[in-house]
Amino acid sequence: MAERQAARDVIDYTRSDFPPDFQFGVAASSYQIEGSSFGSCGTSHWDTFAATPGNTARGEEGSVACDHYHRWPQDLDLVSGAGLDCYRFSMSWARVLPEGRGQPNPEGLDFYDRLVDGMLERGIKPFATLYHWDLPAPLADLGGWRNRDIASWFADYTEVVGRRLGDRLAATAPINEPWCVAWLSHFMGLHAPGLRDIRATARAMHHVLLAHGRSIEAMRALGMTNLGLVTNFEYAAPADDSVEAKAAANLYDGIYNRWFLDGVFKKAYPPEVLAGLGPHMPEDYEDDFDVIATPVDWVGINYYTRKLIAPDGSSQFPALKEVEGPLPKTLMDWEIYPEGLSFFMRRVHEDYAKGLPIYVTENGMASPDRLAGGKADDPDRIEFLNRHLAEVRRAVDDGIPLKGYFIWSLLDNYEWALGYEKRFGLVHVDFETLERTPKASWHALKKALAAA
Known part of the structure; x- marks a missing residue:
């Protein structure tokens, strides 16, 4: 391990601290950076959600975002300039198929052609995600994730992308963070389509996994390889030692973490979650588990924080609430808890993946970064990366x-309903x-990855 310096401007680890084939990468998503108003991109439910007063901070939206659509060469130079091996990007369903089905948009496919070829020209491995939340509005009109047909629509979209780009992708995952697609967006109403409906939630929680399975099948049929599942995780801890708090935390863990892994790897859903969602699930949903459990080649872990959970005193499922924790927090008001990443790496390995490769596909923090004298110092981010890399290194050492x-x-990009203030x-x-x-974190990373 590199000698630790007192100032928080150094990444503590170099490449030599990890196996020779270990990959370092950076991630982004289509709607958050591309600019949905460019290249004949279709309207997505995020465009309409953001156009509705009160849904997003200051009414901010993604029509321009970071203009990655035009500035991608510069952005890929930043990836390669830092010495990173991989770029995990997503493709916009609405850009590829503006109606969600039917005729592809040539400008959209041409853009992703250029982007993927640009990565390969720079020696960057393309890690693709097919869906990062920007559902074409015409499909939202038909019920979106509530409609079982979305699994077929998504498989057809997968085939369009796979035929055009599949031979050049290093790895592909169908859907980013199914909890956000289903629960956050259909039960909590905080993301598009902004629903608060338990029936819609139950269907979305199931259909997002059915679409995942159908997409994996479609890519296998095209001969594509290195296909993965990417889910997000939050460490759920009881707010106190009471039996009720422990039960609430276990239920939160079931909804957030185990539902999607259980579906793919165990062909079942957690019974404590089904106690609430069961009456609202699609008829004969159990018949879909063979498709949902279509084998994957790797598992991706997106991890940011832990939550302290307590009962909320109500009788309505899920009857739980988040309680503010004592740990230091990011600008998102998320506790910094690297031990949670260690917990999930072990859980996925021991309880689910059974020897499959695992990637930490997202980890990072928001901070109030400001430019001063042409520089942006972010020592808290460097410290965050160091603490989480320590857990990654420990997991590698443990086999x-x-x-x-x-x-x-x-x-820095469009942080969904929170607009442009939260800088990751x-x-x-x-x-x-x-x-x-x-x-400063980019420069520290560049130095660490260049070191022997």
């Missing part, structure tokens, strides 16, 4: 087949001029 670590995110990037973006400025 967990961990193959890579991806930082969220390359650029290794690179600062001035949202007036769109000028990019690598932060």
